[in-house]
Amino acid sequence: MARKPKPAAAEVARPKGERTKAHILATALALFRERGYEATGMRAIAEQAGVSIGNAYHYFESKEHLVQAFYAETHRLHLEACVPALAGVKPLGARLAVLLTTKIDTAEPYHHLSAILFRTAADPKSPLNPFSAASTPVREDATQLMKLVIEGSDARVPADLASELPNLLWLFEMSVILFWIHDDSAGRARTRLLIARSSELLAKLVSLASFPLVKGMRTEMLELVRELRAGAESSAPGTPSAPS
């Protein structure tokens, strides 16, 4: 019953054609970067990678799935840049600004690719959309990082707000990225202005959340968010909510 003779040790390290997959992805990203997404055909990718079209489709369901794979990679890059940059920074506003700035800096080489990714955000059926089940791991990673930003700060966050804040700030992050995609100013100056100011504003808002005048609204808003999430049974688990 010895099903797998296993030729030698240390062969588990590269599960067969995993190399091929990584190679195709790397080739695709390079070509996207050089020529742009639209101008790069699947035929060109396959040829450059030294495989056939059919083989490329064996590893990636579609051209857009190549972009999704790239998305996972940029998050890794973001993590590497963001976490060290956060060291020693305590105010919430400043930490938020660090997260967002490192985000747009690490993603800069793929500015136009990000637009492709975001294009699918509105399509409920696409597996690439950030609210879909398929994107859950990436979304979780992103909110996890946001949680680190909050908890590492010296801001006092009320308990009820604390549990939702990472999700709410992730939505804010998505908004900033959407703005960035449309931003063609030199050095993305407009996005940087937006980040600097809105981060401070949001931090101030959080610090004000316990004051009597604002507290009622905070409670109402959080209750709404909870109810909306509760209503999402069959739909995607991660629930988008509106800005307040």
Next chain:
Amino acid sequence: MARKPKPAAAEVARPKGERTKAHILATALALFRERGYEATGMRAIAEQAGVSIGNAYHYFESKEHLVQAFYAETHRLHLEACVPALAGVKPLGARLAVLLTTKIDTAEPYHHLSAILFRTAADPKSPLNPFSAASTPVREDATQLMKLVIEGSDARVPADLASELPNLLWLFEMSVILFWIHDDSAGRARTRLLIARSSELLAKLVSLASFPLVKGMRTEMLELVRELRAGAESSAPGTPSAPS
């Protein structure tokens, strides 16, 4: 020098092939509604409309442009439903809810088509994206309606906020529509919940905007919005801004 003999009166009414264009659009919308966007081919549209493919492309640059044309039409429907429904309603929150509810009700038959439209919102290059120059007239119409909602209410809005509020609330409207697109609950119950509660919350926020604690933030936020718009020279004139 009589350049145009003008055969008879009332011939200016139908400028030639305008009928054909309208007919193609109507046919396309019907087919989209019956079979869905993806499942409806340009060949099928042309055939059903009794024209050739080439002719269809003479009137509409692309399949997506058919969707843009539909968008203009839904706004007309929205207007017809919204304006009468606003009569007699004075509180800002209620008026906002009326605008949003009539919006999703009139657009309901084209729920999945709206997703197609929104898909392009992230693509800076697409003429269909709501922030683009090509979409300016439609966006203006929408903010104009929002202005009517605000000015017809009994809410007291500070002057500096008043000039920006229509634009800000238009962004809010876009967010609600994005939520609606992803909402597959029965009767769009979750979107209706979102509309009812968030409209009230926003109205409350506006009424609080003059209180000392909040006033500073209001000023800062409005200044940021103005600066962002000022920085948008070469880009689209209508500038998206972040939620606060």
Next chain:
DNA sequence: GTCTATAACCGGATAGAC
């Protein structure tokens, strides 16, 4: 110069053999 039609193109995606 505005409208209409036919035939091809092009590129993403699939079928099925090896």
Next chain:
DNA sequence: GTCTATCCGGTTATAGAC
């Protein structure tokens, strides 16, 4: 897992008709 051959549908080139 890898390939070749093919499909399919949006789009374009181009020529003729009003």
